[in-house]
Amino acid sequence: MLVAGNWKMNLDLAAARQLTSGVVAAVGSTHNVDVAICPTFVNLDAMYSIMHGSGIRLGAQTMHEADSGAYTGEISASMLRAVGCHYVILGHSERRQFFGETDDGVSRKAQQARRHRLTPIVCVGEVLEQRESGEQNKVVESQVRKSLSDVSIDNGSELVLAYEPVWAIGTGKTASPEQVAEMHSHIRSILCDLYGNAKGDDVLILYGGSVKPSNAEDLFARENVDGGLIGGASLKADDFAAIVDAARR
Numbered sequence: 001m002l003v004a005g006n007w008k009m010n011l012d013l014a015a016a017r018q019l020t021s022g023v024v025a026a027v028g029s030t031h032n033v034d035v036a037i038c039p040t041f042v043n044l045d046a047m048y049s050i051m052h053g054s055g056i057r058l059g060a061q062t063m064h065e066a067d068s069g070a071y072t073g074e075i076s077a078s079m080l081r082a083v084g085c086h087y088v089i090l091g092h093s094e095r096r097q098f099f100g101e102t103d104d105g106v107s108r109k110a111q112q113a114r115r116h117r118l119t120p121i122v123c124v125g126e127v128l129e130q131r132e133s134g135e136q137n138k139v140v141e142s143q144v145r146k147s148l149s150d151v152s153i154d155n156g157s158e159l160v161l162a163y164e165p166v167w168a169i170g171t172g173k174t175a176s177p178e179q180v181a182e183m184h185s186h187i188r189s190i191l192c193d194l195y196g197n198a199k200g201d202d203v204l205i206l207y208g209g210s211v212k213p214s215n216a217e218d219l220f221a222r223e224n225v226d227g228g229l230i231g232g233a234s235l236k237a238d239d240f241a242a243i244v245d246a247a248r249r
């Protein structure tokens with residue numbers, strides 16, 4: 001299991017320090033469950049100093065696909081490694097919606113992440129109209145296959161998938177445990193097709209979309225739900241710790 005907090009563009013340095021200290025204290029040991037926080041780029045280094053040794057891992061929210069060069073405003077994989085990142089979220093729906101990220105771009109970034117031994121958390125998910133017209137399986141399959149094209153792994157722990165139906169992100173609407181279980185089983189079969197059963201079965205598939213302490217346990221109890229990518233609820237140490245506890249049970 002993995003529970004990862006996506007802090008998005010929230011918290012200045014002082015507030016981020018306070019939250020990280022709170023998360024370290026509230027989560028306690030990471031026994032049984034991997035835990036990660038993904039602060040903004042400018043706060044990564046400082047957060048690593050606070051959480052180093054706690055077992056909680058650090059992740060970034062995106063990165064550039066090139067090694068270095070004239071890409072004003074961008075951050076490379078090696079820069080993320082140098083400040084202690086283990087994970088990088090790629091293809092989050094907000095990146096796709098507001099910053100023009102495509103499946104092809106996500107694939108190039110995921111390949112680069114792997115070259116630098118970062119574990120990509122690749123996000124996929126349908127929008128509301130696609131769910132309403134029953135196209136969600138087809139849409140997500142296409143996203144998974146294209147976003148992972150040419151992304152090779154030696155074992156399943158080198159890649160994480162996050163199913164995040166766009167209509168459930170930050171809206172308070174959560175996909176039902178049945179909808180989540182159905183999609184995760186679909187994604188599992190695609191991963192096994194791409195990587196073979198041994199590796200495909202070991203890739204963690206997270207659910208994201210308005211996960212809270214009150215619904216986490218029911219979601220995490222489903223087959224192929226290997227944890228969560230948590231937005232809003234990761235900004236409160238106690239809520240985030242309660243979600244980690246739900247993953248432990």
Ligand code: PEP
Nearest residue numbers: 169170208209210231232
């Ligand atoms: C997210 O942005 O990845 C997310 C799941 O957000 P929230 O938990 O706020 O819906």
